[in-house]
Amino acid sequence: MTTPDAPGSDTPALRFVVHQHDATAMHYDFRLEAEDAVLKSWAVPKGPSMSPADRRLAMRTSDHQLSYIDFEGVLDGEGAGPVIVWDEGTYDNRTHAKRDKTELIPLADGVDHGHISFTLHGHKLEGGFSLTRTAKEPRERWIMIKRRDESADSDGPPVVTHRKSVQSGRTIEEVAAQG
Ligand code: MN
Numbered sequence: 001m002t003t004p005d006a007p008g009s010d011t012p013a014l015r016f017v018v019h020q021h022d023a024t025a026m027h028y029d030f031r032l033e034a035e036d037a038v039l040k041s042w043a044v045p046k047g048p049s050m051s052p053a054d055r056r057l058a059m060r061t062s063d064h065q066l067s068y069i070d071f072e073g074v075l076d077g078e079g080a081g082p083v084i085v086w087d088e089g090t091y092d093n094r095t096h097a098k099r100d101k102t103e104l105i106p107l108a109d110g111v112d113h114g115h116i117s118f119t120l121h122g123h124k125l126e127g128g129f130s131l132t133r134t135a136k137e138p139r140e141r142w143i144m145i146k147r148r149d150e151s152a153d154s155d156g157p158p159v160v161t162h163r164k165s166v167q168s169g170r171t172i173e174e175v176a177a178q179g
Contacts, residue, residue, distance in 0.1 A: 047159035060140035089122035127151025
């Protein structure tokens with residue numbers, strides 16, 4: 001059991017990735033490394049926004065192994081299609097206990113409870129975000145919202161203005177063509 005990452009602590013930073021994935025439909029798989037080295041995952045059809053005015057639907061998907069975080073290429077089988085590392089970086093968990101707002105709880109506990117808050121340090125995504133569960137059945141539906149902070153902006157969705165992989169510089173169309 002590790003403690004949640006805190007500024008100035010010696011805890012290694014937890015990582016996040018956003019995979020752009022063109023399967024049956026284009027979507028963005030948002031994945032946060034949890035304390036037990038699994039990637040908590042959501043499929044965001046429209047992709048993350050930097051505008052606090054946007055509420056992005058995020059469908060919970062299965063946990064992935066941490067080793068998947070750097071994957072870029074063409075998947076076959078279930079979810080077949082090209083994948084790029086659209087954004088990656090580290091994050092600070094800011095998820096608090098419901099009863100005691102001064103107490104940080106592990107990200108995985110927040111996911112179980114249906115609400116998490118975190119600060120991203122990526123190439124494209126920066127600053128505070130929250131994810132809140134709005135339905136459990138038939139599949140978990142969550143809403144992803146950008147917090148109002150100095151990093152917020154409404155200049156247009158980064159999935160439109162910043163399309164290339166932060167790993168290879170390739171677009172998803174180039175990965176689809178090249179493998
Ligand atoms: Mn996917």
